[in-house]
Amino acid sequence: MRRTYRTLYRLGIVPWDQPGAPAPLVDLLEGPAALPPAQALDLGCGTGRQAHYLAAHGWSVTAVDYTPEAITAARRDHAHGDVVWRVADVTEPGAVDPDGRLAGATSLLLDNGCLHGVPVGRRTGWAATVSTLAAPGAVLLVRAEQHRRRAIGPRGIDESEITALLAHRWRPLVTVEPTWFSYALLPATPLPSQDTVGDPTAPAVEPADRGDPGDLVDPGEMEG
């Protein structure tokens, strides 16, 4: 996929690169329950239109893409605004946030069309990135096409697979539009202290909203 993206950007074949911000993102920034500007991260930012939109609304933005041609275009087209542009693979938390500045401090994470093309075996890396960098109460907004078996194009991912990837750490929010999914970071679940482990009189510690283990995705089943 990486080589394909490089070729497409070089040839200027970028059908996803449309003017205007997508409605679910506009709603988060300008709707009745608009989030206050803080730190945002755009994963697979392409030529940076949405990162630029976030910055124009007062957000501090880090925008990453592993295709150098996309980041070069983003830097050229959006020279102004509070955006850090970075060539990095979203499945590597340390590459996305090399100085640790974003860790636990990112209030809004956007993935518009990146995750659904990430190889299945690397998707837990994507989940590690979003969970490591998210601030308490962070919102994650994902646009992803469904899983499909096609010779070309992104592999796709189903909503249940995204939810399974994010299990234990994120709570699904109301789905705003088909192909758009949003999640809120759950508060960290405290581990039982040594004093209460094995103490039958201690109150049970219920993991918060763990979901059904049966939902977990077997990567082997998803290949092919």
Ligand SMILES: C[S@@+](CC[C@H](N)C(=O)[O-])C[C@H]1O[C@@H](n2cnc3c(N)ncnc32)[C@H](O)[C@@H]1O
């Ligand atoms: C369909 S485009 C969407 C671009 C942008 N989000 C937009 O809406 O215009 C997907 C982007 O994700 C990038 N991408 C795909 N896999 C990636 C990965 N593992 N790490 C970083 N970027 C990735 C591609 O280079 C491409 O720019």
